[in-house]
Amino acid sequence: MSSPTLEKHSAALDAAENTASENITVTFRIRRFNPEVSEEATWQDFQLELDPKERVLDGLHKIKWDQDGTLTFRRSCAHGICGSDAMRINGKNRLACKTLIKDINPEKPITVEAIKGLTVLKDLVVDMEPFFQAYRDVMPFLVTKGNEPTRERRQSAEDRERFDDTTKCILCAACTSSCPVFWNDGQYFGPAAIVNAHRFIFDSRDEAGEQRLEILNDKDGVWRCRTTFNCTDACPRGIEVTKAIQEVKRALITRRF
Numbered sequence: 347m348s349s350p351t352l353e354k355h356s357a358a359l360d361a362a363e364n365t366a367s368e369n370i371t372v373t374f375r376i377r378r379f380n381p382e383v384s385e386e387a388t389w390q391d392f393q394l395e396l397d398p399k400e401r402v403l404d405g406l407h408k409i410k411w412d413q414d415g416t417l418t419f420r421r422s423c424a425h426g427i428c429g430s431d432a433m434r435i436n437g438k439n440r441l442a443c444k445t446l447i448k449d450i451n452p453e454k455p456i457t458v459e460a461i462k463g464l465t466v467l468k469d470l471v472v473d474m475e476p477f478f479q480a481y482r483d484v485m486p487f488l489v490t491k492g493n494e495p496t497r498e499r500r501q502s503a504e505d506r507e508r509f510d511d512t513t514k515c516i517l518c519a520a521c522t523s524s525c526p527v528f529w530n531d532g533q534y535f536g537p538a539a540i541v542n543a544h545r546f547i548f549d550s551r552d553e554a555g556e557q558r559l560e561i562l563n564d565k566d567g568v569w570r571c572r573t574t575f576n577c578t579d580a581c582p583r584g585i586e587v588t589k590a591i592q593e594v595k596r597a598l599i600t601r602r603f
């Protein structure tokens with residue numbers, strides 16, 4: 347005769363089994379590039395077992411750890427915070443750590459490739475330097491003049507709200523590398539730099555808004571934007587990137603911010 351405690355445990359185990367997903371076999375089709383081996387990039391297929399609730403990043407780890415240690419990609423936090431694992435997954439820019447297998451049709455091969463518009467160094471790793479240079483160029487820090495205040499710089503809730511959306515940027519480059527203008531010549535500052543300029547231009551405590559606007563009034567600045575909304579669609583933080591760019595354009599015309 348089984349005890350009530352044992353029955354309870356077995357019922358709990360049954361319930362856990364019912365909610366657990368079955369592993370499925372998926373194919374990752376990865377664009378590989380190693381300049382030490384060939385000047386051409388090639389697609390390579392890997393088959394692996396994954397729980398559909400796992401993420402593309404988990405699949406990449408499994409391939410690297412169990413099948414091919416040379417597979418090269420960036421990642422750090424694995425939780426959508428550091429911005430280091432933006433890649434093109436099934437043709438769309440996404441964070442590998444935020445993309446669940448079940449959400450991207452695992453019945454077909456899942457394509458994974460480096461983001462576009464930046465030089466590929468190896469496999470899924472691109473040279474981020476031009477991206478970060480554009481970021482540095484817009485002075486992404488608070489600029490104030492005069493004497494240091496003796497107490498904190500105060501700001502109303504309404505004034506803080508003006509740039510709340512653009513504070514969420516994690517510099518993943520998903521927006522900039524989804525922009526056709528950026529693909530064309532790579533000189534355009536790109537959406538991410540403008541988002542980070544917006545964050546300070548509309549900060550009531552900052553005193554370098556005019557300077558940032560002049561930087562973005564350049565031939566490679568905001569006027570290159572063709573409002574395709576690719577950037578807004580690509581942003582894993584849900585930032586209204588195109589709207590921020592429009593607000594910077596308007597501030598350039600009206601000089602009100």
Ligand code: SF4
Nearest residue numbers: 515516518519521581
């Ligand atoms: S605006 Fe969004 S997509 Fe662009 S770098 Fe920031 S977080 Fe990434």
Ligand code: FES
Nearest residue numbers: 424426428429443
């Ligand atoms: S690994 Fe940090 S955002 Fe994906």
